[in-house]
Amino acid sequence: MAEIILEDESLRDGLQFEKVIIPIEEKLMLFDLLRSAGVKRIQVGSLVNPKVVPQMADTDMLASRVIGAQGTLATGLVLNAKGLERAVASGLKHITLSASVSDTHSMKNVGKSSQEAINSVFQLIREADEAGIDVRAGAQCVFGCVYEGTVSEDKVVDTLCQMASAGAGELNLADTTGMGNPVQVKRLVYKVMQALPNAVLSLHLHDTRGLGMANMIAGYEAGIRIFDTSAGGLGGCPFVRGAAGNVPTEDAVHLFESMGIATGINLSKLCQVVDKYELLLGRSLPGRMNRVLKTQSLCTV
Numbered sequence: 001m002a003e004i005i006l007e008d009e010s011l012r013d014g015l016q017f018e019k020v021i022i023p024i025e026e027k028l029m030l031f032d033l034l035r036s037a038g039v040k041r042i043q044v045g046s047l048v049n050p051k052v053v054p055q056m057a058d059t060d061m062l063a064s065r066v067i068g069a070q071g072t073l074a075t076g077l078v079l080n081a082k083g084l085e086r087a088v089a090s091g092l093k094h095i096t097l098s099a100s101v102s103d104t105h106s107m108k109n110v111g112k113s114s115q116e117a118i119n120s121v122f123q124l125i126r127e128a129d130e131a132g133i134d135v136r137a138g139a140q141c142v143f144g145c146v147y148e149g150t151v152s153e154d155k156v157v158d159t160l161c162q163m164a165s166a167g168a169g170e171l172n173l174a175d176t177t178g179m180g181n182p183v184q185v186k187r188l189v190y191k192v193m194q195a196l197p198n199a200v201l202s203l204h205l206h207d208t209r210g211l212g213m214a215n216m217i218a219g220y221e222a223g224i225r226i227f228d229t230s231a232g233g234l235g236g237c238p239f240v241r242g243a244a245g246n247v248p249t250e251d252a253v254h255l256f257e258s259m260g261i262a263t264g265i266n267l268s269k270l271c272q273v274v275d276k277y278e279l280l281l282g283r284s285l286p287g288r289m290n291r292v293l294k295t296q297s298l299c300t301v
């Protein structure tokens with residue numbers, strides 16, 4: 001029985017700005033490999049403007065083909081009303097809604113001020129609820145912004161409280177810029193837990209400054225049990241210079257399993273996903289454990 005949930009976001013956060021467009025049949029295969037490795041939640045894509053993010057243009061179709069996959073929850077990222085409409089039409093039963101707590105990042109990412117984006121999330125939470133879709137609502141840039149520097153922790157807590165009141169079943173703290181450190185992660189998680197003692201919280205960590213795993217341990221020690229990760233550590237962001245992907249799923253599996261914390265994920269099988277991404281993209285990915293297992297001849301591939 002898994003004690004923590006790793007939500008693999010390689011198909012969304014990982015692939016979203018890759019120039020090589022991955023065909024849907026390959027994405028389906030990646031989904032299946034993740035699922036058979038034991039990944040319980042997979043974010044299959046984002047329902048955003050395909051002209052802006054062409055890699056995500058097939059998210060609706062992909063979602064409709066994987067919904068109901070046994071043992072795995074398929075979820076998608078929604079940032080506006082049009083995206084919610086598409087999520088409903090695709091049959092998705094779970095989505096993440098998200099807004100940045102930094103004005104500058106929000107303007108660059110969605111063309112809205114932070115408050116406008118947050119207000120729109122409140123509205124979308126209610127609409128998703130009416131459509132019978134479970135919502136995870138998240139705040140981006142919670143540990144700092146490359147444009148604005150320090151972000152107000154009170155604003156983060158207040159935003160998450162309002163998202164909870166609007167009906168979000170889970171709240172996500174996203175270190176979009178990878179600026180968080182373990183002390184900060186614990187402090188902010190405790191503040192949110194104090195304000196919302198019954199809330200289900202999750203962490204979305206980027207490894208831009210090499211603190212992804214340290215922040216993950218800090219989050220775990222503070223009581224977080226759901227983490228977003230990306231197979232191979234695939235990812236980055238054009239609005240955050242030098243950004244790295246999420247914590248690699250395979251490294252997170254190794255981290256937790258080596259500490260005796262069950263993830264329900266088979267590391268060797270997960271390596272097949274990383275191999276597939278490396279083959280499709282024609283380069284090696286930053287995650288460590290795939291290489292380590294191969295070197296030690298433990299991987300079954």
Ligand SMILES: [Zn+2]
Binds near residue numbers: 013176204206
């Ligand atoms: Zn991210």
